[in-house]
Amino acid sequence: INETKKEKMKKEETVKLISSEGFEFVVDKEAAMVSQTIRNMLTSPGSFAESQHGEVTFPEISTTILEKICQYFYWHLEFASGKDREFPIEPELTLELMMAANYLHT
Secondary structure: OOOOHHHHHHHHOEEEEEOOOOOEEEEEHHHHOOOHHHHHHHHOOOOOHHHHHOEEEOOOOOHHHHHHHHHHHHHHHHHOOOOOOOOOOOHHHHHHHHHHHHHHOO
């Protein structure tokens, strides 16, 4: 089945991030690129399967944490240049979120 040009372009502009439980988050590629780790996976020529499929699976990152990370990507694009907005983090997520952020270089 041939993809239309519009469908193919839309697919290339998004990335699917998959949590350890298999939950899928489709985010703008620009947002996902906030993560240096994801950027490397998606832009390294041929060395990562992720660059060919536009999907990244995180077997160590739970759905709750991956959702928060996706929210951070969009927050970062909108507010990171101005220091007037803080990114809200629930205290119970802090440790797991810090470990995931460290892995993702965000």
